[in-house]
Amino acid sequence: MDLEELKRIQIECAKKVLQTDDFTEVRLVGGIDLTFEDPKGNPTRAWASLVVVDIKTLKKVYSHVVEGTVDFPYIPTFLAFRELPLMEKVYLSAEVKPDVVFIDGQGVAHPRGCGIASHFGVKLNCVSVGVAKSRLFGFYKEPDVRRGSWSPLTYRGRTIGAVVRTKDNTAPIFVSVGHRISLNTAIELVLKTSMYRVPEPTRLAHNHLQWYLRNSCK
DNA sequence: GCGACAG
DNA sequence: ATCTTGTCGC
Numbered sequence A: 001m002d003l004e005e006l007k008r009i010q011i012e013c014a015k016k017v018l019q020t021d022d023f024t025e026v027r028l029v030g031g032i033d034l035t036f037e038d039p040k041g042n043p044t045r046a047w048a049s050l051v052v053v054d055i056k057t058l059k060k061v062y063s064h065v066v067e068g069t070v071d072f073p074y075i076p077t078f079l080a081f082r083e084l085p086l087m088e089k090v091y092l093s094a095e096v097k098p099d100v101v102f103i104d105g106q107g108v109a110h111p112r113g114c115g116i117a118s119h120f121g122v123k124l125n126c127v128s129v130g131v132a133k134s135r136l137f138g139f140y141k142e143p144d145v146r147r148g149s150w151s152p153l154t155y156r157g158r159t160i161g162a163v164v165r166t167k168d169n170t171a172p173i174f175v176s177v178g179h180r181i182s183l184n185t186a187i188e189l190v191l192k193t194s195m196y197r198v199p200e201p202t203r204l205a206h207n208h209l210q211w212y213l214r215n216s217c218k
Numbered sequence B: 001g002c003g004a005c006a007g
Numbered sequence C: 001a002t003c004t005t006g007t008c009g010c
Helices: A003-015 A080-092 A116-124 A183-192 A200-214
Strands: A028-036 A044-054 A060-070 A100-104 A128-132 A150-155 A158-164 A173-179
Touching: A003 A116, A028 A060, A028 A080, A028 A200, A044 A080, A044 A200, A060 A080, A060 A200, A080 A116, A100 A116, A100 A200, A116 A128, A116 A173, A128 A183, A150 A173, A158 A183, A173 A183
Parallel strands: A028 A100, A100 A128
Antiparallel strands: A028 A044, A044 A060, A128 A173, A150 A158, A158 A173
C-alpha cells in the first residue's frame, strides 16, 4: 500500500464534501457499525450492520447485516481504507435507506479533511455524520458536564467539529460533518437521537451485531 | 527528533 | 476493535 497515494485520494475527496444541509426532511436515521473476528489479524473476517431508527420514537424500524473479509490494517487517519468497503456493502444491499447516516469515526475532523464519515458520504452521495468516541484531530475545551452542552473542536482557528455531551456527567462524543449537512444540524440530530452516551442508531447497530454473532451466525 | 493517533 | 462477571455508584 502506498500511503502517499491514499493521502491524495483523501485530499481529492475532501474537496467534494458539502458542509451545508442538503436534504428536505429527516425521518429515518441510520447507524453503521463493524465488528471483527480477529481485530489484530489481517486479513480477518468481519461483519457490518445498518440499523435504521425513526427519529420520532427512536425505535428500530430496520436492521441488516453483511459478512465480508477485511484486508487492510488499522492505520490512524486511514480508517476508511479498512472499513469503508464493508460499510458500502451493507448500505448498498439494504432495503431501507435512512435520510441520514451516523458513521463511527470522524467526518471532516481529520488531518486532510476526509475522515471515514466524509469518505462514506461522498462515495455513496448520502447525508452522513461522523460520531466518534474519542479524538483524532483538533483541540478543544471540555464542555460543561450537562447533557446538551458542547464546545467547538478546532484546528488553526477553524471549527472542524464539536465535542458534545450527550449524557450528564459522562464522557463527551466527537461530532463532525460527514457530507451534505451543517455542523449545527449534525449536533442537533445527535442530541435528538441520544438517550445514552452513544446515539441510538449507532448504539443499536453495535448491539445488533453482538446479538447476531451469538445466534444467526454459525 | 518525539509523541499522538477514529476503529 | 477485543479479551471479560460481577460490582460499585448515580
